[in-house]
Amino acid sequence: xxxxxxxxxxxxxxxxxxxxxxxxxxxxxxxxxxxxxxxxxxxxxxxxxxxxxxxxxxxxxxxxxxxxxxxxxxxxxxxxxxxxxxxxxxxxxxxxxxxxxxxxxxxxxxxxxxxxxxxxxxxxxxxxxxxxxxxxxxxxxxxxxxxxxxxxxxxxxxxxxxxxxxxxxxxxxxxxxxxxxxxxxxxxxxxxxxxxxxxxxxxxxxxxxxxxxxxxxxxxxxxxxxxxxxxxxxxxxxxxxxxxxxxxxxxxxxxxxxxxxxxxxxxxxxxxxxxxxxxxxxxxxxxxxxxxxxxxxxxxxxxxxxxxxxxxxxxxxxxxxxxxxxxxxxxxxxxxxxxxxxxxxxxxxxxxxxxxxxxxxxxxxxxxxxxxxxxxxxxxxxxxxxxxxxxxxxxxxxxxxxxxxxxxxxxxxxxxxxxxxxxxxxxxxxxxxxxxxxxxxxxxxxxxxxxxxxxxxxxxxxxxxxxxxxxxxxxxxxxxxxxxxxxxxxxxxxxxxxxxxxxxxxxxxxxxxxxxxxxxxxxxxxxxxxxxxxxxxxxxxxxxxxxxxxxxxxxxxxxxxxxxxxxxxxxxxxxxxxxxxxxxxxxxxxxxxxxxxxxxxxxxxxxxxxxxxxxxxxxxxxxxxxxxxxxxxxxxxxxxxxxxxxxxxxxxxxxxxxxxxxxxxxxxxxxxxxxxxxxxxxxxxxxxxxxxxxxxxxxxxxxxxxxxxxxxxxxxxxxxxxxxxxxxxxxxxxxxxxxxxxxxxxxxxxxxxxxxxxxxxxxxxxxxxxxxxxxxxxxxxxxxxxxxxxxxxxxxxxxxxxxxxxxxxxxxxxxxxxxxxxxxxxxxxxxxxxxxxxxxxxxxxxxxxxxxxxxxxxxxxxxxxxxxxxxxxxxxxxxxxxxxxxxxxxxxxxxxxxx
Numbered sequence: 001x002x003x004x005x006x007x008x009x010x011x012x013x014x015x016x017x018x019x020x021x022x023x024x025x026x027x028x029x030x031x032x033x034x035x036x037x038x039x040x041x042x043x044x045x046x047x048x049x050x051x052x053x054x055x056x057x058x059x060x061x062x063x064x065x066x067x068x069x070x071x072x073x074x075x076x077x078x079x080x081x082x083x084x085x086x087x088x089x090x091x092x093x094x095x096x097x098x099x100x101x102x103x104x105x106x107x108x109x110x111x112x113x114x115x116x117x118x119x120x121x122x123x124x125x126x127x128x129x130x131x132x133x134x135x136x137x138x139x140x141x142x143x144x145x146x147x148x149x150x151x152x153x154x155x156x157x158x159x160x161x162x163x164x165x166x167x168x169x170x171x172x173x174x175x176x177x178x179x180x181x182x183x184x185x186x187x188x189x190x191x192x193x194x195x196x197x198x199x200x201x202x203x204x205x206x207x208x209x210x211x212x213x214x215x216x217x218x219x220x221x222x223x224x225x226x227x228x229x230x231x232x233x234x235x236x237x238x239x240x241x242x243x244x245x246x247x248x249x250x251x252x253x254x255x256x257x258x259x260x261x262x263x264x265x266x267x268x269x270x271x272x273x274x275x276x277x278x279x280x281x282x283x284x285x286x287x288x289x290x291x292x293x294x295x296x297x298x299x300x301x302x303x304x305x306x307x308x309x310x311x312x313x314x315x316x317x318x319x320x321x322x323x324x325x326x327x328x329x330x331x332x333x334x335x336x337x338x339x340x341x342x343x344x345x346x347x348x349x350x351x352x353x354x355x356x357x358x359x360x361x362x363x364x365x366x367x368x369x370x371x372x373x374x375x376x377x378x379x380x381x382x383x384x385x386x387x388x389x390x391x392x393x394x395x396x397x398x399x400x401x402x403x404x405x406x407x408x409x410x411x412x413x414x415x416x417x418x419x420x421x422x423x424x425x426x427x428x429x430x431x432x433x434x435x436x437x438x439x440x441x442x443x444x445x446x447x448x449x450x451x452x453x454x455x456x457x458x459x460x461x462x463x464x465x466x467x468x469x470x471x472x473x474x475x476x477x478x479x480x481x482x483x484x485x486x487x488x489x490x491x492x493x494x495x496x497x498x499x500x501x502x503x504x505x506x507x508x509x510x511x512x513x514x515x516x517x518x519x520x521x522x523x524x525x526x527x528x529x530x531x532x533x534x535x536x537x538x539x540x541x542x543x544x545x546x547x548x549x550x551x552x553x554x555x556x557x558x559x560x561x562x563x564x565x566x567x568x569x570x571x572x573x574x575x576x577x578x579x580x581x582x583x584x585x586x587x588x589x590x591x592x593x594x595x596x597x598x599x600x601x602x603x604x605x606x607x608x609x610x611x612x613x614x615x616x617x618x619x620x621x622x623x624x625x626x627x628x629x630x631x632x633x634x635x636x637x638x639x640x641x642x643x644x645x646x647x648x649x650x651x652x653x654x655x656x657x658x659x660x661x662x663x664x665x666x667x668x669x670x671x672x673x674x675x676x677x678x679x680x681x682x683x684x685x686x687x688x689x690x691x692x693x694x695x696x697x698x699x700x701x702x703x704x705x706x707x708x709x710x711x712x713x714x715x716x717x718x719x720x721x722x723x724x725x726x727x728x729x730x731x732x733x734x735x736x737x738x739x740x741x742x743x744x745x746x747x748x749x750x751x752x753x754x755x756x757x758x759x760x761x762x763x764x765x766x767x768x769x770x771x772x773x774x775x776x777x778x779x780x781x782x783x784x785x786x787x788x789x790x791x792x793x794x795x796x797x798x799x800x801x802x803x804x805x806x807x808x809x810x811x812x813x814x815x816x817x818x819x820x821x822x823x824x825x826x827x828x829x830x831x832x833x834x835x836x837x838x839x840x841x842x843x844x845x846x847x848x849x850x851x852x853x854x855x856x857x858x859x860x861x862x863x864x865x866x867x868x869x870x871x872x873x874x875x876x877x878x879x880x881x882x883x884x885x886x887x888x889x890x891x892x893x894x895x896x897x898x899x
Contacts, residue, residue, distance in 0.1 A: 002015070002016075002020075002021070002765050002766055003015075003765055003766075004763070004765045004771065004772060006332060006333060006336040006772075007106070009326070009332070009335065009336065009339075010108065010320055010336075010339060011108060011109065011323075011336050011339035011340050011343070011772065012106065012107070012108040013106070013107060013108075013336070013771070013772060014104055014105065014106045014107075015040075015104070015105045015765075015771075016102075016103070016104050016105075017100070017102075017103055017104075018040035018103070018104075018105040018114070019039075019040040019041045019086050019091075019095070019103065020095065020096065021040075021769055022063070022064065022769070023060055023063060023357070023358070023769065023783075024039060024040055024769070024770070024771060025037040025038060025039045025043075025044050025063065025356065025357055025787075026038050026039075026107050026112045026771065027110065027347050027350075027351065027356060027788055028110055028111065028112070028129055028130060028131050028138060029110060029131055029347070029350050029351065030110070030131040030132065030133055030135075030136070030315075031133070031350070032133070032134065032135055032136045032137075033048045033049070033136045034046065034047075034048065034131045034135075034136040034137060034138065034287075034288075035047055035048065035350060035351055035355045036055075036131065036138055037058070037355075037356050037357055038070070038112055038129050039063055040086075040103075040105050040112075040114060041066065041069065041085050041086045041087045041091075041114075042069055042070040042071065042072075042085040042087065042114075042127065042129060042140070043058070043063060043065075043066060043068060043069045043070075043087065044058060044063070044068070044357065045057050045058045045068055045163075045357075046138055046286060047167075047355060048136055048288055049363075049364055050166060050167050050168075050199075050200075050354075050363040050364050051165075051166040051167070051168075051197060051199045051200075051201065052166070052208055052288060053163050053164070053165065053166065053167055054162065054163060054164065054210050054286055054287070054288050055068050055070075055160070055161060055162070055163050055286075056068040056161060056163040056170065057163070057167040057170050058357055059357055059358075059360040060357045060358045060360070062357070063357055066087040066088075066092070066239060066240050067161065067239050068161055068163075069085065069087040069159075069160075069161075069239065070085065070129065070138075070140050070160050070284070070286065071083055071085055071087045071088075071158070071159045071160070071239070072084045072085055072125075072127065072140070072142050072156065072157070072158050072159070072282070072284065073088075073156065073157040073158075073159065073242075073245045074121070074123060074125075074144060074154045074155070074156055074157075075154065075155040075156075075157065075245055075246075075248050076121050076122075076123070076152055076153070076154050077152075077153040077154070077155075077271075078153075079120075079121055079122075079152075080120075080121065081245050081246050082118055082120075082121045082123060083240075084116060084123075084125035084127060084142060084144065085114070085116075085125075085127055086101065086103060086114075086116060087239075087240060088240050088241070089238070089240045089241045092240065099120075101116055101117060101118050101119075102116070102117050103115065103116040103117075107771070108316060108319075108320075109316070109319035109320065109322075109323065109343055110130060110131060110315065110316075110319050111128065111129065111130035111312065111315065111316060112128070112129055112130075113126060113127065113128040113129075114126075114127050115127075117147060121152075122146065122147055122148025122150070122152055123144060123145065123146060123147060123148075123152060123154070124144075124145045124147050125142060125143065125144050125145070126142070126143040126145075127140065127141070127142050127143075128140070128141045128312065130312055130315050130316075131315070132301075132302070132311050132315060133311075133314065133315055133318055134301070135287060135289075135294065135298050135301075136287055136288055136289060137285055137286060137287030137288075137298055138285070138286045138287070139283065139284070139285055139302060139308060139311070139312075140158075140283070140284040140285075140286070141281065141282070141283050141284075141305065141308050141309075141312070142156070142158075142281065142282045142283075142284070143279055143280070143281045143282075143305075144156065144274070144279060144280055144281075144282070145274070145277070145278070145279035146274035146275065146276055146277065146278050146279070147276075147277075148276060149276050150276065151273050151274065151275050151276070152273070152274050153271060153272070153273045153274075154271070154272055154273075154274065155248060155268065155269070155270075155271045155272075156268070156269040156272075156282055157226075157244070157245050157266065157267065157268045157269070158212070158214050158265065158266070158267040158269075158282070158284045159226070159232060159239070159242065159245075159264060159265065159266050159267075160212045160264070160265040160284065160286055161229070161239065161262075161263070161264050161265075162190065162192050162210050162211075162212060162263040162264060162265055163210075164181065164192045164194055164208075164210040164263060165177045165180075165194060165197065165198070165199075166197060166198070166199035166200075167363075168198070168199045168200060169198060169199070172198075173198050176198070177194070177198050178260060178261060178262050179259075179260040180194040180195045180196050180197075180198070180206070180260075181194050181258075181259065181260060181261055181262070181263055182194065182195060182257075182259055183227050183228065183257065183258040183259070183261060183263050184256075184257055185225045185227050185252060185253070185254050185255060185256040185257070186213070186254055186295075187221050187254045188213040188214060188215060188221050188222065188299050189211055189212050189213025189214055189222070189225070189265060189267060189285075189299075190211065190212050190213075190225055190227040190263065190264070190265045190266070190267070191209055191210070191211045191292075191295065192209070192210045192211070192263045193206065193208070193209045193210075194206045194208075207290045208288055208289070208290055209288065209289055209290070209292055209295065210263075210287075210288050211265070211285075211286075211287055211288070211289075211295050212265020212267065212284065212285070212286050213265075213267075213284075213285050213295065213298070213299050214267040214269070214282060214283060214284045214285065215282070215283050215299065215302075215303055215304075216269055216270070216280065216281065216282050216283075217280060217281030217282065217283070217304060217305035218304060218305075219303035219304045220270070222267045222268060222269050222270075223251075223268050223269055223270045223271075224250060224251035224252060224253055224268050225251045225252055225253070225254075225256065225266055225267055225268065226244050226251045226252075226264055226266025226267075226268065227252065227256060227258060227263060227264060227265075227266060228258055228261040228262065228263060228264060229261065229262040229263070229264055230261065230262075231244060231251065231252070231264075231266065232244045232264045232266040234247075234249075244266065244268075251266065251268050265284075265286065267284065269282060281305040283302055283303075283305065283308050285298055285299070285302060319343070319346075322343075322346055322381075322382075323339060323342050323343050323346070323381070324381055324382070324834075324835070324836055325338075325342050325380065325381055325797070325801070325833070325834065325835045325836075326339070326833070326834040326835075327339075327800065327805075327832075327833055327834075328826075328830070328831055328832040328833070328834075329820075329824045329825070329826070329831050330824070330825055330826025330827065330830070330831065331824075333763055334759055334763070336772065337759055337762065337763055337772050337773075338796075338797070338800060339772075340771075340772040340773040341773060341774050341793050341796050341797055342377070342381065342793070342797050343773075344773055344774065344788055344789075344790065344793030344794075345374050345376075345377035345378070345381075345793050345794045345797070346377075347788050347789060348366070348370065348374055348788070348789050348790075348791075348793070349366075349374055351364075351788070351789055352364045352366045352370075352789075353366055353367065353370060353789055354789075356787070356788060356789060358776075358785060358786040358787060359786060359789050366407055367405065367407065368396065368403055368404070368405055368407070368425070368428050368431070369427075369428065369431050369519070369791065370791065371393050371396075371407065372393065372431040372432055372434065372435040373431065373435070373791045373794050373795070374791070374794060375389060375390065375393075375435045375438075375439075376434075376435060376438060376794040376795070376797075376798050377793070377794040377797055377798070379435075379438050379439055379442050380442075380797060380798065380801055380835065380836075381835075381836065382836075383439075383442060383443070383836070384839075386439060387439070387443075387445065387448065388411075389411060390435065390436060390439055390448070390491075391412075391448070391451055391453055391491070392411050392412025393411075393412070393432070394432065394453040394491055394494045395412050395414065395453055395454050395455070395456060395478075396414040396456050397432075397455055397456060397494045397497065397498060398455060398456050398457065398458075398460070398461075398479070399455050399457075399479055399497070399565075399596040399600055400461060400462060400463045400497075400501060400592075400593045400596065400597075401429055401463065401497040401498045401499075401500070401501025401502065402424050402428070402429070402460070402463050402464060402501075403428050403429070403456065403498075404416075404456045404458070404477075405423065405425070405428075414456050414477060415477070416457075416458035416459065416473070416477050422460045422464040422465075422467070423464060423515075423516040424463055424464040424515045424516050425515065425516050425517050425518060425521070426502065426505070426512060426513060426514055426515040426516070426517075426518050426532055426535060427518040427519045427532070427535045427538070428498075429498030429499055429501070429502050429539070430498075430499075430502075430535060430538045430539060430542060432494070432495065432498065433495050433498075433499070433542050433545070433546060434542075436448065436449075436491065436495070437545060437549065438798075438809075440549065440811065441808065441809040441810050441811060441812075442808075442809035442812075442837070442838075443809070443812055443838070444809075444811050444812020444813070444881050445812075446549065446552055446553050446556055446557065446811065447553075447557060448491055449490065449491050449492040449495075449549070449550075449553055450490050450491070450492065450553075450557075450559075450562070451490065451491050452488035452489065452490055453488060453489065453490075453491060453494060454478045454479060454486055454487065454488055455478070455479035455487060455489065455494075456477060456478070456479065457471065457475065457476070457477055457478055457479040457480070458471065458477060459471045461593065461596075461597040461598070462590070462593040462594065462597060463501065463505060463515075463589075463593060464515070464516075466597065468597055468598050470598045471598065479599075479600065480599050480600075481599055481600055481601065481602030482599050482600070482601055482602060483602060484599075485602065487565075487600055487602050489564070489565060490562065490563070490564075492550075492553075492562060493562075493563075493564050493565065493568070495546060496546075496564065496568065496571070497568065497571075499539055499542050499543055499546065500568075500571040500572070500619075501571070501589060501592075501593075502535075502539050503539060503543070503585075503619055503623070504571070504585045504586070504588055504589035504592075505585075505586075505589055506531070506582055506585050506586065507529060507530070507531040507582075507646065507650070508529060508531075508582065508646075508650050509531055509630070509646055509650070510580070510582050510585075510626065510630075511531035511532065511533050511536050511627075511631075511646065512531060512532055512535060512536045512539060513530065513531055513532075514526050514527075514530030514531055514532045514645065514646075515527060515530075517715070518532045518534065518535045518666075519534075519535070519666065519734075520666060520703075520715070520717065520726055521726075522715045522716050522717030522720075522725070522726040522727075523645065523714055523715035523717065523726075524715050524716055525648060525712055525713060525714055525715050525716060526645075526646075526647050526648035526713060526714050526715065527648070528648055529646065529647070529648050529649060529650040530645065530646060530647060530648050530714065531645065531646040532644070532645055533627060533631045533642060533643050533644050533645060533646075533667050533671075534644045534645070534664075534666040534667040534669070534670045534671075535670060536623060536627060537623075537624070537627060537642075537667070537670040537671045537673075537674045537676040538670040538673070538674055539623070540619075540620045540623035540624050540627070540674050540676060541620070541670070541673060541674025541675055541676070542674075543616045543617075543619050543620035543623070544616065544617060544620035544621075544624075544674075544675065546616055547612075547613040547616035547617050547620070550609050550612060550613050550616070551609070551613055552811060553609070554609045554610075556811070559609070560608060560609055560610075561606045561607055561608045561609060562606070562607055562609060562612070563604040563605070563606055563607075564604060564605060564607055565596075565600060565601070565602075565603075565604055566601055566603040566604060566605050567592060567595045567596055567600060567601060568592070569605060569607075570588060570591065570592055571588075571592060572607070572611075572612065572615045573588060574614075574615050574618055574619075579619070579622045579626075623676075624674070624675065624676040627642070627671070627676050628676065628677075628678065628681070631643045631667075632681070633652070633654050633655040634655065634656070635655075635656050635661045635688075635692075636656045639684070639687060639688040639691055639692070640681075640684045640685075640688060641654070641663055641667070641668055641684065641685045641688040641689070642654075642667045642668055642671045642676075642677065642681075642685065643655065643667060644664040644666050644667025644668075645664070645667070645714065647711070647713045647714040648713035648714065649713050651713075653714065654667070660705075660706075660707070660708055661692055661705055662704070662705055662707055663688060663689075663692045663693060663704065663705050664703065664704040664705075665689065665693055665701055665702070665703050665704065665731075665734050665735070665738060666703070666734055668685045668688075668689060668738065669734060669737045669738045669741050670741075671685070672685065672738075672741040672742065672744075672745055673737070673740065673741035673744060673745075677745075679745075682742075682745055682747060683747075686742070686747060686750045689701060689738075692705050693705065695730070696757060697767075697782060698723065698729075698730050698761075698778055698780065698782050699730035699757060699758060699761035699762075699767075699768075699778035699782055700730045700735050700754060700757035700758050700761065700778075701730060701734075701735045701738060701754055701757075702723075702728045702729065702730055702731075703726060703727070703728055703729060703730070703731040703734055704727065704728050705728065706722045706728055721780070722780070723779060723780030724779050724780060725777060725779075725785070729777040729778060729779055729780070729785075730758070730761075730777060730778040731776070731777045732758055732774050732775060732776060732777055732778075732790060732792035732796075733776070733790060733791050733792040733795065735754055735758055735792075736754070736755065736758070736774075736792050736795040736796045736799060737795055738751075738754050739751040739752075739754035739755045739799055740795060740798070740799040740803060742754065743799060743803035743804070743819055744803065748819050748821065748854045748855070749821065749854075751799075751803070751819075752804075752821050752823075752824075755796070755799065755800070755804070758774060758796075759774075761778055761782060761784075762774060762775065762784060764782075767781075767782040767783070768782060768783060768784040769783050769784065770783070770784035770787055771787065773787060773788060773793070774790065774792050774793055774796055775787050775788075775790065776789075776790040776792065801833060801835060803819055804818075804819055804820060804824070805818060805819075805820065805831075805832075805833045805844065805846075806818040806819050806820075807833060807835065807837075807842070807844050809837070809838075810878070811881070812838070812881035812884075813878050813879060813880055813881050814837055814838070814842070814878070814879040814881075814884060815876050815877070815878050815879075816844060816859070816862065816876065816877040816878075816879070816894070816896060817859075817875060817876040817877070818831075818846055818854075818859075818896070818898070819854055820846065820848075820854060821853055821854045822848075822851050822852065822853040822854075825846070825848050825851060828849070829847060829848040829849045829850065829851045829898075830845065830846065830847055830848070831845075831846045831848070832844055832845040832846060837884070838881070838884045838885065838888075839888040839889055840884060840887060840888065840889065840890045840891065840892060841890070841891040841892065842892050842893075842894060843891075843892070843893045843894070844894050844896065845893065845894065845895050845896065846896050846898055847895065847896065847897050847898060848898040849899075850899070852898065852899075857898040857899060858875060858898065858899065859872070859875065859876075859877055859896060859897070859898060860897045860898060860899040861895075861896075861897040862877045862894065862895070862896050862897070863894070863895050864879070864892050864893065864894045864895075865892065865893050865895075866887070866890070866892060868880075868883045868884065868892060868894075869882070869883035870883075870894075877896065879894075
């Protein structure tokens with residue numbers, strides 16, 4: 001059986017013969033723009049953005065071939081040629097046979113090392129790949145050792161195909177764009193500077209230089225080069241059978257120039273004779289820059305193996321410190337797994353939602369939900385700067401409560417619609433308050449609700465149902481008033497707009513319309529009559545909690561009223577008949593959005609907080625009770641749950657249809673999380689989900705049952721094979737949110753089951769076939785799919801810290817309320833978490849000597865070193881904000897005795 005084995009407490013792991021498993025790759029990136037994917041045999045790709053690929057773009061299915069590979073060969077005199085990365089025709093032929101070479105992959109955050117030994121050639125190799133912090137480049141360090149009893153004379157050759165253009169050109173003008181290549185051989189390598197770029201931006205002069213350079217461990221330059229595909233593979237050759245290597249052909253010298261050819265960073269080093277036990281090291285650097293002088297600096301910075309080793313250690317330390325959360329449960333595999341889960345939000349901020357082999361859609365960047373959900377992890381790991389990030393993100397909200405969906409490259413930059421696509425995702429207004437609430441709890445900065453922020457403006461108006469013909473690019477992307485001044489509204493005003501506009505945008509069943517889709521983007525075929533019960537619950541929860549935080553604002557800041565845009569007053573309407581009058585709701589929203597379709601008045605009115613909270617509570621309470629009464633469905637027997645959607649024919653989606661039970665997880669999550677579901681309903685939902693959605697072999701809770709139809713009146717997901725992606729896969733994100741909701745409502749065992757099954761499946765390599773971490777989903781066979789770039793990681797981390805370990809903020813106080821079950825303590829009854837809070841480091845240690853289960857123990861004693869002001873509030877221990885603030889940058893150990 002295959003197994004990923006952890007080597008320490010920092011997530012470092014190892015896997016033997018990793019090349020025997022499909023679809024494996026590791027992210028290797030830095031904050032200088034380099035984004036790469038590296039497979040066990042050093043395939044994958046490397047890029048800066050959609051238009052700047054160093055290596056040929058790959059999707060998951062391209063990983064099976066070895067064309068785009070960072071290869072390194074040894075031509076051994078009198079014996080033959082060996083690919084030290086295992087990317088050769090010979091290695092492929094011997095795979096899964098007795099002749100297969102021994103290999104071991106070892107990897108950590110942003111680096112991997114593969115050791116390989118060949119009995120035939122009498123050599124071993126250690127190949128390490130990582131991205132240094134200072135340059136948009138990768139380093140590949142290769143150490144060759146003579147393991148035989150006789151001397152070996154080798155001629156090493158590095159070979160990295162240089163793609164050097166936009167991903168658009170993988171098929172579109174592939175040959176034509178090669179004609180733009182200008183290839184120059186320097187002392188240390190090969191540089192490619194295309195004359196132009198052909199991509200979505202049009203025909204533009206190119207400024208980027210793509211390069212591959214190399215040195216031996218002492219800093220000596222190579223012997224000669226193979227800068228083009230023709231010279232390297234030769235007539236009839238291939239990248240896994242290159243004639244230049246196999247025939248030990250001479251290359252060209254520095255100064256060589258070629259035009260209009262496909263390029264290769266082919267580098268042949270000087271012949272070297274290794275005595276038994278002797279080793280020699282080589283360095284290959286792959287990079288891109290718009291400054292040719294930088295290439296010389298790169299070559300100098302990493303000239304020797306000693307320099308490379310120093311930079312590697314610095315890089316490893318850097319990423320370890322970035323993941324400043326550690327976990328202790330007594331299960332070392334789980335604790336290491338959580339290190340990788342905690343690393344994933346960092347990866348998503350670097351890669352966006354694209355640029356890894358499974359994430360072969362989009363052109364980089366993140367979506368609206370991503371902006372807000374990635375902040376959840378930031379607030380737990382690196383909260384500095386999050387305040388400004390949140391404020392900048394609110395600049396993407398429109399006056400009609402919808403928001404920009406094209407995100408700029410810089411924080412707070414939103415781009416007007418370029419493709420004349422008017423689309424509204426009905427859930428987008430839900431997420432900002434969720435993140436802002438966590439920020440307020442972690443920091444106590446409730447006054448952020450009063451900060452003024454601008455609004456986004458483009459041609460899309462009236463919640464995507466109309467076009468503002470008066471708007472043009474000269475107007476800009478910031479909302480203006482009738483006086484042509486920029487309009488600024490409070491964060492609170494932004495939140496009210498997002499949630500109240502959604503409240504009024506209802507369909508035929510008085511449920512908020514589905515529009516283009518909600519959280520599940522694949523529910524995209526019910527624009528006219530689709531409705532989302534799931535997110536109607538979510539918005540109801542938002543309205544109620546927003547009212548709670550308004551009360552806290554009044555208490556803490558002493559303000560009794562707030563200013564809102566004059567036009568917004570109608571959104572606070574509370575007539576008795578309004579809530580049940582669908583047409584009146586729709587007309588009210590239409591009237592409001594027409595008032596702000598181009599400019600707004602800029603005039604504000606004062607609203608009493610008491611009146612505002614009463615209005616929000618009233619709306620929330622009505623929504624929740626309406627859903628409890630109208631959307632509770634059953635299987636015709638013993639199980640009941642909430643309907644989640646209406647389709648484009650206006651039909652209820654869930655329940656029992658022709659002896660087929662239809663159930664979806666999303667509606668259950670938000671009914672529970674929002675408080676819509678009462679206690680009995682939560683229990684009933686759990687029983688129904690266990691009956692109809694839970695599949696341990698597949699990884700846990702499926703997103704839906706099998707509808708046995710394409711259902712084109714709801715979404716494209718039903719065209720997918722059942723058990724894949726949104727159609728019935730174990731979708732990690734929603735499963736984790738289900739667990740989070742259950743923990744919030746006190747259903748601890750049920751929440752633990754949802755979380756732990758995901759972790760157990762991911763860590764069972766024979767099933768999941770993935771490196772450590774939580775994937776977007778597990779497919780029908782339990783294989784982890786779409787690794788690394790998923791919002792599930794932020795939610796998993798948030799749930800483990802704030803619910804399982806029970807360490808969370810409450811208006812700046814630190815609250816400790818563990819919900820650990822007995823399996824999560826070690827043999828001595830210990831568990832703990834190491835994290836940052838309010839600029840200080842906290843090590844929270846739990847001691848449960850009797851190994852009691854949750855519900856049987858309670859906090860008996862709490863002590864902090866150094867001393868802190870700690871008080872008990874019921875079952876919770878609370879460390880006051882003022883006590884914590886006295887020591888910014890301090891380190892505290894808090895011992896919690898459970899009895």
